[in-house]
Amino acid sequence: MEINQSTDLTGQVQSLLAEVFQVPPGEVTPGLAFGDLPQWDSLGHMDLMLRLEEQFGVTVNTDLIAELVNIPAICAYLKEKGHE
């Protein structure tokens, strides 16, 4: 079950990234990281952080901005905050 839940969360995050960076969902692989897409640059990263706050109701402080730089790290943080 945990694997499925994790996959669901990863899927949600992948969808969010595809929307924020305006790329086809297929381009957002589960291991995607900052810099892997031209759109995931400094401004794109901050747009993503703001959307994470909006969509998942979490707070992203300055320390987290530097930590949430790939999909697995984002999913781990969201899971820690009770999202499955």
Added chain:
Amino acid sequence: MNDLEIELDRLELIPVMPIPDHLTGEVQSKLAYVDELIASAQVPPPGDQIVLRLRQPAGSLPEARRAELEDKVQRVVTSMVKGAFKPKIQVLEDHLDRPTPFSEDPMSQLAGRGEISQEAPGVYSLGPLVTRLIGYFEGRFLDLAASFGAQPYRFPTLIPARYLERVNYFRAFPHSLTFVTHLREDLDAIDHFSQLAACDEAGVLNTPPASFAQVQTLLSPAVCYHLYFALADKTLPGGKLAATAVGNCFRYEAINLVSLERLWNFTMREVIFVGPKDYVLENRETARQRMHRVLEETGLAYRVESANDPFFIGEFRKQAAFQSAFQLKYEIRARLPFKERLALVVKRSSPPSTLAVGSYNYHQDFFGRNLNISLPDGSPAHTGCVAFGLERIAFAFLAQHGLDPAGWPVHVAEAIK
């Protein structure tokens, strides 16, 4: 100006949302660009008020004009404050408690001795003492560059618009750009100009705008950009490069152009690193440690702390947070004792007042990606630079030690004899 006039040109506004401590300075500096009516702007603590001085009595403004002005001010507040991330201030060195024997504003003495001559807002000529002092600091920065084996470069004062477009400069810093033009290649326009060109009382050159060619070139806002453009669309030979150059830089700061603290036309010495991430970050840190020894010899009271670039309002919130989170920029901030003395007149205590005189910067692979600068393995190069404002560091030194070399730290006094 008498008290009555002071009251008449004052306009107080309540910001749409309180401006937190860490943003009052940033918002205040951006208000300079809001409207030509604004002669000065202040956001006093605790950030629940904005005080403007206007170039005409506030009461004489038509209602619609006043509403337009207020709307623009509130747009700045909303854009910079709403959803702002609180930066993490990291202090790497703190030597602000070094003795600073001088506490006057050196500007009047410098002017009185003919050591500075203001040509326009933010544009100064410098005399022998300041020039020698700058020469001293330049010597120390060249020593620093040599310690890295940095290759010397010379760059032009002009920079093509398409270069700045390619690195997103127009979106990030539109307010500080300085444009270059010339008369069109048109005999009639040139003849007309040569016969009728004249400046009005305000120094404005009265020329029909149609006489000017379209802008393709600007005055350069930074030194290191030229190196990155020289390396663009190539593979970096050897995979790493240390370089150094000095150049005139131009950043328009409107009513914020004050004394030698904020110049429109200033000189910057940079030591620039291009290569893999570790190479750039290690050299940036080594440069800081070496500069620590240099600044100790000069007796400068300063602190090195994390900072952000002065992005314009549209990009400020996100870019400043990104720089802070990834610790991309640290500034050398030198004390200005005279400002603390002025603040004490109205308050019992005052935090140290400081001026950025240099910075340690890391750009990640921003320039490597945007300008296609590749390392031999095909990955984008990382870049960083150590930059010093020559007029500013000399000004801060004079503000701390005065104009008489007899009272200066021996190392500096001996060097400029």
